[in-house]
Amino acid sequence: MTEIDTFRAETRAWLEVNCPAEMRAPIRSEADMCWGGRNWTFQSDAQRRWLEVMATRGWTVPDWPRDYGGGGLTPEQAIVVKEEMARIGARQPLYSFGISMLGPALLKFGTEEQKTHYLPQIARGEIRWCQGYSEPGAGSDLAGLQTKAEAVSDPVGGDHWLVNGQKVWTSYADKADWIFCLVRTSGESKQGGISFLLFDMATPGVSTKPILLISGSSPFCETFFDDVKVPRDQIVGEVNKGWDVAKYLLGHEREMISGMGLGGGGSLGAAVKPGDPLLRAEIAAFDVDALAFQAMSERFTALWKASEAHPASPSMMKYAGTELNKRRNELVMAAGGSDALEWDSERTRKGKAARDWLRSKGNSIEGGTSEVQLNIVAKHILRLPGA
């Protein structure tokens, strides 16, 4: 037996003992997804236990260093854990922007103090994070952001940043404990005047207002900052150099979003069986493309984890994965006919197909639109003239 085979056998045995049966069932709705944080109410004892055992072993973030709450596993071992979890249908113990976005940025740009303070909290699911990037006048043109942080010297209250402005489309801002936020600290240069700031959403002056999504839920908000005082040391990287941190984090966000293309695994043709032969042919063609995407995704993940992927490749993956997910949802709706439009009954699990279909429309917008990803691919990967 090779070392990795032994590791696989141990992982399988450990999961068998420690993954509660209830956590081996597919996710039915958002409520089944554990997001952690100060205000999280566990749905069940099993959900709580699953997070606790996985966090204690460092397997909410298997490939992060042990010193920061991770499992200290090699990329190969981390893949084994993922595969063995998939084999028994185990749910992800924790959904977290801290894990998929902020964590990698802190590992690269954070001070030792910031790493030892924030990363273990993220790994244990104690703090829920939201992302304060977009503003009413700054989406695709993100560097046009205007939320301002002014350095204030205060001999009584301590030196701090004074933050004023507004963010928009902030996913889960009303539920998050902390925000990672892009702020303007200098007007001299567009990208050069941005800093990357962390602060508590309970700080006086922070308020949120939910925005309703077409799918019927309200997961994101307008977020307002009105004279918010933030300690000076809660900046990641250097003052006015936050754009480097922001771009690095976006790569990880796009890598995470591209995973939507995998659609939880399994063939669409096996799941939906319409009578119409033309639709069956479309579904078969989709399944072939989905398999090709899966192969591409495995290759990309291996290169990305080894820091060998082209820096623009998350844009390529995000574009392919999200367009594929939209196509999957279109086909599920087409196969379901008028029944699929049903919205409220238990029979259709509260209109899951229709809600997922409408939610998927946002996939090619969040984390940067498809058009913007294509621009990046044209310029940085294909090096097309004029791009």
Ligand SMILES: Cc1cc2nc3c(=O)[nH]c(=O)nc-3n(C[C@H](O)[C@H](O)[C@H](O)COP(=O)(O)OP(=O)(O)OC[C@H]3O[C@@H](n4cnc5c(N)ncnc54)[C@H](O)[C@@H]3O)c2cc1C
């Ligand atoms: C579900 C969802 C969740 C989100 N969550 C968050 C979050 O948590 N935090 C956060 O900060 N933001 C979040 N966003 C915002 C998201 O990042 C922005 O919506 C996105 O970057 C696009 O910006 P915009 O909406 O201002 O559109 P615009 O930038 O105004 O774009 C409008 C249209 O013009 C096109 N366009 C713009 N520029 C170009 C160009 N140069 N070339 C070609 N076409 C172009 C775009 O592709 C788009 O079709 C979320 C969005 C969605 C849909």
